[in-house]
Amino acid sequence: MESQTHKEGSYTILRLSGEIDFHVSPKVREAVLAGLDEGQNLLVDLSGVSYIDSSGIASLVEGYQHAKGKSLSFALLGVRDGVMSVLKLTRLDKVFPMFDSVEAATAANK
């Protein structure tokens, strides 16, 4: 798993790639919470993620709740089929805001 962050205005974009399992999900959690603790809105780009287990999903859920507590926006970008099916199984596809691109996410938040 690899992660990169960069900022675009009031948004931090966290780009994850590879497989997210319980070995690496603590790092995902840390990166998600760190971005939000800086007071930035957070977009988590999952377009490079081929697999995510439930510890990774749990880290995203915690991040989203954290963002709501701080009145920051949080969304997932580029969710692929494999990850989407896991989100659907747990009905979290109805919970997370999801967009195809940074532009679509920021436009929706204006």
Next chain:
Amino acid sequence: MTQATSGNAVIEVENLVVGYGDRTVLNGITLSVDSGEIRVIMGGSGSGKTTLLRSLLGLKEIASGSIHLLGKKFHYGYPKHMSEVRRQMGVAFQGGALFGSMTVGENIRLPLREHTRLDENTMRIMTRIKLELVNLAGFEDLMPSELSGGMVKRAALARSIILDPKLLFFDEPSAGLDPVTSAELDELILRVRGATRTTIVVVTHELDSALKIADRITVLGKGEVLMTGTVEEIRNSDDSRIQDMLHRRPREEDQDPEDYLRRLTAKRH
């Protein structure tokens, strides 16, 4: 009959022989289960299906033959090098096997505590995700004794999938459940496989459930594989023992009068 040669197999059993004392219960079982498959193992009482499950889980020592799970040769009793394989396996036992002294939530979290060092928040959310999945949201703080039979089974399923196993074993999911609850559990098994591609082995004697969920069914009889096939192949089999099972006919066993007399009168078995 399926031979254990597929490169995609996550379970490969070859010529498995298992017994209790002098009595052979499994007499040369060979089967393989492909990745992502739902395999139902069926058979009546005494067919050896429970012994096969116990052998696959490392709870019963084998006499000869071999078992490979997730590409690793399996050894009885889970020596240390099997711990990674074990982590990737989930088991939901017939009776639930929940610890009565722990809440439902703690029971479900147990494998996380044993195998991971995840943050408490992560573990709590994972537990609740699985509880939602099995329709037990809000039951986290109850004790197992406060749950109905169907709820105990669902809690056991939640615990068995808490680590997102690659291989899930399910022992008699329908036993003791009413038809509606049983059908819900079947749906759940199908949904879990659909979303996670988990390989699932279900041991059952419930025909309706088997026909609904199986990709392939292995029918055991007297410790041997009578047939492995798709639901359609099983239905069309001309083996009288398979047809007896499908039509719930009592077994008409060949009776050897001399053998029968000997069994009744022998001083020792």
